[in-house]
Amino acid sequence: MRRADTPDDLTLWYDSPATDWETQALPIGNGALGAMVFGGVGGERIQFNEKSLWTGGPGSDGYDFGDWTSPRPNAIAEVRAEIDRDGKVSPAAVAARLGRPRRGFGAYQTFGDLWLDMPGTPGAATGYRRELSLRDAIARVGYTSDGVTYSREYFASHPGNVVVGRISADEKGKVSFTLRTSSPRSDRRVSVSKGRLTVRGALADNGMRFESQVQVITRGGTRTDGTDRITVAGADSAVFVLSAGTDYADVHPAYRGADPHARVTSAVDRAAGKSYERLRSDHLADHRKLFDRVRLDLGQRAPAVPTDRLRAAYTGGASADDRALEAMFFAYGRYLLIASSREGSLPANLQGVWNDSTNPPWSADYHVNINLQMNYWLAEQTNLVETTEPYDRYIRSMVAPGAKTAREMFGARGWVVHNETNPFGFTGVHDWATAFWFPDAAAWLTQRMYEHYRFSGDTEYLRETAYPVMKGAAEFWLDTLHTDPRDGTLVVSPSYSPEQGDFTAGASMSQQIVFDLLTNVLEAAKELETDEAFQAEVTAALARLDPGIRIGSWGQLQEWKEDLDDRGNTHRHVSHLFALHPGRRITAGTPESEAARVSLTARGDGGTGWSKAWKINFWARLLDGDHAHRMLGEQLRGSTLDNLWDTHPPFQIDGNFGATSGMAEMLLQSRHDTVHVLPALPSAWPTGSVTGLRAWGDVTVDVSWRDGEADRITLRAGRTGLLRVRADMIGGGYHVLDDRGGTLDPGRDGDVLVIDAQAGRSYTVVKEITRDRPLDEAPLR
Structure with missing residues (x-):
C-alpha cells in the first residue's frame, strides 16, 4: 500500500484506526453489498450489509402498504372545501383526516459484523496507515509491529458479488487470526465446515430468509474450523470472500422470491475458485470503467496530511490543500454512487448501502420528497448512467401498489406515492403531520427517467421504460387537479410545502413539479408520435394550470400561492x-431568477448537509459560482464528517451526491439545449480542467481553463445534429477543429457557436493561438 510519503490526491487516509462507525470507518460497496472497514491493530471489525435485508412489509404485523383500511369517500374533498373557504388548514387537522398510523413499514437492517481477532498483544505499531483509494475502490490497512510489516486489503466486487479481504505480512508464517461474526439480532444460526462460515436465519418481524457465507483460504500455516469461528495460524497470507442475500423480490404484492442459499453459495464458490489477483483485477477493471470517465483538476496537490486533518484545516478554497479536499469530495460522491447503486441491487437509500443498526x-x-431523487442528480452529468438501473427498476416496481393507492384513496387513474417508501411498495400515508402528505413525489421521481432520454437520446428507453411510468404519473394529476374557485386555475389541493406552514391550495413546489411532469410527458408523447387524445388532455391541463411562479411583495419567489413568505x-x-x-x-x-436569488439570500447559507448541497446547485443555476462555492465550503466545514460522509446530522448520503452534482453544475449546464461551458466557475x-462530463443531446465534454476562462473545449457527439455551445471564450478569438485536424467555420447565434455535428466525431474549440498552446495540440483525454 502507499505510505505517507507517497500520497495520492484521490485517497482518503488516516494515521490511526477508526473507533466510530459513522464518522471514521471507511465504506466499500458493490451496490447490493456494503461494508465498513475500521482497521484496528489488535483486531479488525468489518461491519457489513446486504441492501434487501429489511423488516416490515408482507409478513409483518398489520402491513397494508400505507393505504386506508376503510373507505373515506369524502375526506379529501372535505379538506379541499375547507381550504377553498379558509385558504389554509393546519397540518395536524389534515393528518387527523387523511393520515393513519404507520404499520409494518419496517427498517433497513445491519447484516452483522465480521471480526478478525489477532492473537496476543502485538508490539507498538509504527507507520500505521488506513486508507480508501477512490480510484481503486480498495480499502487498505498497513503498519509495522515487532519488525514485521502487516498489510490488509478489502474491496467489494460487483462482478463477483462478494466482499474480499486479504491479510498478509512481509515475513512468512506471521499471519494469524480468528474469524467470527456477530449480530445485534438473535434470529440466526452459525455453522462452519471446511473453512466456510455460514450464517442463516429469518427475521422475526416478517419471516424474511437471509444467509451469508464467508470462505477462508490460506497460503501456508493451518486453518481450523470451530463451531462458530475459523482460526488461521502461522500463514503467509490469507484471503476471505463473503457474500450475502435474502429471499426479497421486487414483485408486488408478496415481495418474496427464492431462498438465498443457492445464490450465495454460488457466489462464494465462484470467488473462492479464483486467485486473489484475478478477483482484484476483475474488480479494478469494473470499477475503473466507471470511475475513470471523469477527472477533475482544480490545481490541487496531493495532501501530505491525513484526511481528517485536511478537512479540519479547510479554509474555504484558498489553498492547494483546500482544492485537494474539494476535488476529493467531488470524486467521493461519484465513488459512493458506484458503491451503492449497481445493476441488480435496490437503489441507494438514505445511507447508500451502509447501516450498522437495527x-x-x-x-x-x-424519502421521495427530495432525498431519493437527489441521490441520482449526479448520475447522468458525471457519466455514471449504469448506476441508474436500480432506480428505474425500483420506480417501475412502485407503479402497481401506487395504482391501488391512487384508485382507492383518490379515485384516480395512474399511480402515486407519498412522502416516503420502503422496498415493499409502501405508497400510502402515515400520520406524521408535517411529513406524511406528498403525492407530488411520483411526478418528481419520473423526472430523472425523462432526463436520461434527454442526455442519451435513447428513444427505445423513452418508449419502453420512461414514458409508461411518466404517463401514469400524469394521469393521476389529470384526474386530481382541483379548480381554484378564486381564479379558475388548476391547482394541487391539498398541497403542502415541505416541511413548514399550513396546507393550502397550489403551493409553489407542487405546481412546479406538476408543470414539469406534464411538460415532459407531452414532449415525450410528441417525440414518440403516440397518444394523441392524451396529448390533447395534457395540453388542456397545462393551459389552465396555475404557474406556481409568482414574485412577492419583497421581491421574493413566493413559496405559496398567497404572499405568505x-x-x-x-x-x-x-x-x-x-x-x-x-x-x-x-x-x-x-425576473423570476432574480426573485429566486432574493429568496435564497433571505434563507441564508445555513441548513443541514443535504440543504447546503441543494443550495450549491441553486447558486450554480443562477450562474453565481462564488456563492455556489461558498455553499460548498459551508458543507465541508459544517456538514461533513472525518470520513467525508455528509451529515444531516446524522449521516445522510444525499448531501454527498448533491454536492458532486452542484460542482458539476458549476462546470457544465445543458438543460436548455445549449452546452454551457463553465457557467458558474468560481474565482x-x-x-x-475536467474531462468526461455529459450534456443533454448525447454530448461528452472536456474543458480546460486558465485565468477563469476556457481555453480548450472538446465535445464528443453521440448523435448527428446541430450542437450549440456557449462559453465566455467565444466572445474573443478562437478556432474550431474536428478530430481529423480540419478547421471548421461554425455558425453563430449571439454568444453561441452552432456546430453541424456528426455522430461519433469530436470537435474542439481552442482559444486564439498562444505560444504555449499550439493549434495542433491533441484534445483533452
Missing part, C-alpha cells in the same frame, strides 16, 4: 425553487 435514522428508507424564515427547505433546480423553467437573467478555481 433501527437506523428514518429507517434508512427511501416571511423575510426572517431561514428554514432548510427551499422547495419553491424547484423550477430553478432540478427543474428547468426558471433560467438565469430573468477560487482560476485554472483547471
Whole structure:
C-alpha cells in the first residue's frame, strides 16, 4: 500500500484506526453489498450489509402498504372545501383526516459484523496507515509491529458479488487470526465446515430468509474450523470472500422470491475458485470503467496530511490543500454512487448501502420528497448512467401498489406515492403531520427517467421504460387537479410545502413539479408520435394550470400561492425553487431568477448537509459560482464528517451526491439545449480542467481553463445534429477543429457557436493561438 510519503490526491487516509462507525470507518460497496472497514491493530471489525435485508412489509404485523383500511369517500374533498373557504388548514387537522398510523413499514437492517481477532498483544505499531483509494475502490490497512510489516486489503466486487479481504505480512508464517461474526439480532444460526462460515436465519418481524457465507483460504500455516469461528495460524497470507442475500423480490404484492442459499453459495464458490489477483483485477477493471470517465483538476496537490486533518484545516478554497479536499469530495460522491447503486441491487437509500443498526435514522428508507431523487442528480452529468438501473427498476416496481393507492384513496387513474417508501411498495400515508402528505413525489421521481432520454437520446428507453411510468404519473394529476374557485386555475389541493406552514391550495413546489411532469410527458408523447387524445388532455391541463411562479411583495419567489413568505424564515427547505433546480423553467437573467436569488439570500447559507448541497446547485443555476462555492465550503466545514460522509446530522448520503452534482453544475449546464461551458466557475478555481462530463443531446465534454476562462473545449457527439455551445471564450478569438485536424467555420447565434455535428466525431474549440498552446495540440483525454 502507499505510505505517507507517497500520497495520492484521490485517497482518503488516516494515521490511526477508526473507533466510530459513522464518522471514521471507511465504506466499500458493490451496490447490493456494503461494508465498513475500521482497521484496528489488535483486531479488525468489518461491519457489513446486504441492501434487501429489511423488516416490515408482507409478513409483518398489520402491513397494508400505507393505504386506508376503510373507505373515506369524502375526506379529501372535505379538506379541499375547507381550504377553498379558509385558504389554509393546519397540518395536524389534515393528518387527523387523511393520515393513519404507520404499520409494518419496517427498517433497513445491519447484516452483522465480521471480526478478525489477532492473537496476543502485538508490539507498538509504527507507520500505521488506513486508507480508501477512490480510484481503486480498495480499502487498505498497513503498519509495522515487532519488525514485521502487516498489510490488509478489502474491496467489494460487483462482478463477483462478494466482499474480499486479504491479510498478509512481509515475513512468512506471521499471519494469524480468528474469524467470527456477530449480530445485534438473535434470529440466526452459525455453522462452519471446511473453512466456510455460514450464517442463516429469518427475521422475526416478517419471516424474511437471509444467509451469508464467508470462505477462508490460506497460503501456508493451518486453518481450523470451530463451531462458530475459523482460526488461521502461522500463514503467509490469507484471503476471505463473503457474500450475502435474502429471499426479497421486487414483485408486488408478496415481495418474496427464492431462498438465498443457492445464490450465495454460488457466489462464494465462484470467488473462492479464483486467485486473489484475478478477483482484484476483475474488480479494478469494473470499477475503473466507471470511475475513470471523469477527472477533475482544480490545481490541487496531493495532501501530505491525513484526511481528517485536511478537512479540519479547510479554509474555504484558498489553498492547494483546500482544492485537494474539494476535488476529493467531488470524486467521493461519484465513488459512493458506484458503491451503492449497481445493476441488480435496490437503489441507494438514505445511507447508500451502509447501516450498522437495527433501527437506523428514518429507517434508512427511501424519502421521495427530495432525498431519493437527489441521490441520482449526479448520475447522468458525471457519466455514471449504469448506476441508474436500480432506480428505474425500483420506480417501475412502485407503479402497481401506487395504482391501488391512487384508485382507492383518490379515485384516480395512474399511480402515486407519498412522502416516503420502503422496498415493499409502501405508497400510502402515515400520520406524521408535517411529513406524511406528498403525492407530488411520483411526478418528481419520473423526472430523472425523462432526463436520461434527454442526455442519451435513447428513444427505445423513452418508449419502453420512461414514458409508461411518466404517463401514469400524469394521469393521476389529470384526474386530481382541483379548480381554484378564486381564479379558475388548476391547482394541487391539498398541497403542502415541505416541511413548514399550513396546507393550502397550489403551493409553489407542487405546481412546479406538476408543470414539469406534464411538460415532459407531452414532449415525450410528441417525440414518440403516440397518444394523441392524451396529448390533447395534457395540453388542456397545462393551459389552465396555475404557474406556481409568482414574485412577492419583497421581491421574493413566493413559496405559496398567497404572499405568505416571511423575510426572517431561514428554514432548510427551499422547495419553491424547484423550477430553478432540478427543474428547468426558471433560467438565469430573468425576473423570476432574480426573485429566486432574493429568496435564497433571505434563507441564508445555513441548513443541514443535504440543504447546503441543494443550495450549491441553486447558486450554480443562477450562474453565481462564488456563492455556489461558498455553499460548498459551508458543507465541508459544517456538514461533513472525518470520513467525508455528509451529515444531516446524522449521516445522510444525499448531501454527498448533491454536492458532486452542484460542482458539476458549476462546470457544465445543458438543460436548455445549449452546452454551457463553465457557467458558474468560481474565482477560487482560476485554472483547471475536467474531462468526461455529459450534456443533454448525447454530448461528452472536456474543458480546460486558465485565468477563469476556457481555453480548450472538446465535445464528443453521440448523435448527428446541430450542437450549440456557449462559453465566455467565444466572445474573443478562437478556432474550431474536428478530430481529423480540419478547421471548421461554425455558425453563430449571439454568444453561441452552432456546430453541424456528426455522430461519433469530436470537435474542439481552442482559444486564439498562444505560444504555449499550439493549434495542433491533441484534445483533452
